[in-house]
Amino acid sequence: FWTETYGGPLVTPLTSASRAFLDNPPKDFSETSFLRPRGAINIGREDQEDLADQFLADFADSGLAMERWSWEKSISLSPDLKPVWKHAIYEPECCDIDVAALHAAYLRDAKRKSVELICRAPVTNIRKKDDAWELVAGDEMYRATILINAAGAWADSVARMAGAKPVGIQPYIRNMVQIESDPPSSPDMPLVVGLDGSFYFKPEAGGGYWISPHDELPTEPCDVAPDELSIAIAIDRFEKAVDVEVKRVTRKWAGLRSFAPDRLPVIGFDSKVADFFWFAGQGGFGIQTAPAAAKLGGAALLGRAADASLHAVDAGLYAASRFR
CATH class of the missing domain: 3.50.50.60 (FAD/NAD(P)-binding domain)
Structure with missing residues (x-):
């Protein structure tokens, strides 16, 4: 996905400056856009109002489009979200990237x-x-x-x-999993991100989801395989966030993210x-x-x-x- 808050306020300028190319690339590079509107909701539990406040404060001078939402407003886009998620910040400009x-x-x-x-x-x-x-x-x-x-x-x-x-x-392992769910996802649902950095998920084609425990496991540079404990944690956190049952895992993978x-x-x-x-x-x-x-x-x-x-x-x- 492409979202201007990802990576923090010091990364935002690079993300924002990349949008025009991704959305309307030169014709000799691509005839079509690489972006599709998605929207994102950053959610926090009732006891995490401070995280919502800090998120807004971090990007207060960025000019990014953000709206503070209640749980009642959030379920208009993510209807299975549990009532415990009282605090939400909606980012309307978030998009999917056709990475392939x-x-x-x-x-x-x-x-x-x-x-x-x-x-x-x-x-x-x-x-x-x-x-x-x-x-x-x-x-x-x-x-x-x-x-x-x-x-x-x-x-x-x-x-x-x-x-x-x-x-x-420093390389870190990030684990991802695709799941089949009951009820299935809607293709128009937003990306949902935990304000505490413990998970994110979004709908997948065919009515499933792809989810992550938002993990960062330090490692030496290497080819990595998905970690079974991390996959289990991702599913557990997902089911605690939404009234959705995970029917089966359809795919899982891991990759490296490297930071200075x-x-x-x-x-x-x-x-x-x-x-x-x-x-x-x-x-x-x-x-x-x-x-x-x-x-x-x-x-x-x-x-x-x-x-x-x-x-x-x-x-x-x-x-x-x-x-x-």
Whole structure:
């Protein structure tokens, strides 16, 4: 999903600046929008009014569209919500992202621009020689003037190989589960998020839901599998939030979210190692901030002025040079 509060107020400018591209992309990139209106309700129990107050205060200066709702108003969109959820904040601008279509469009665009995609080629050695980087991946050696470290959860590992100081990128596991439910979901229901950070869920095609315990399990960078305890916790929290019975699990999966210590993206040249460029720490908001983050990174990489769409973005917040 795309929602401007996700990631906190310091990430909001990147999310907001990405909307125009996602909603109305250039015709040579995509003929259709990647966004579909969804709406989001952030909910709190009767004893969590302070969380609702703090949520509103955090974004008070952002200009984001928000409405404080009661439980009675919330069930107009999420009719199975239990009465315990007395406090709610509605975000009307929240949208679904067609991630599969967006990813495919990025790959097509890269191919048109002569990008060569090389898979199943682990990087085993990086060194600087004659003012150029030499990188061994798989059975091949590659040379480049500038090395861009966009290795996600492995960003610190790549930095170490290149002789750069790691910035503290920490990978976390996030678990997801799709379920069949009774009653089934309605396709027009909103995303529902616990203000205490303990769950979120939204309807899925076919009348089910996908749900998450909103977990962050620290791990080393690796390929991850869903955690059975986390899946059970997700289902338990879901059934405590709504009068809905989980009939069966239809799919479960897990992925990695990687954060810098201040939980903001790391974009720009390393402060100590020449020609080493960071593009990392996108957390769980990477897909919804990708257009703006890419424009910001491209400008920093090429020494150009930032795109006009980034007028509200403070590039210094995300600069890699903040880690010295």
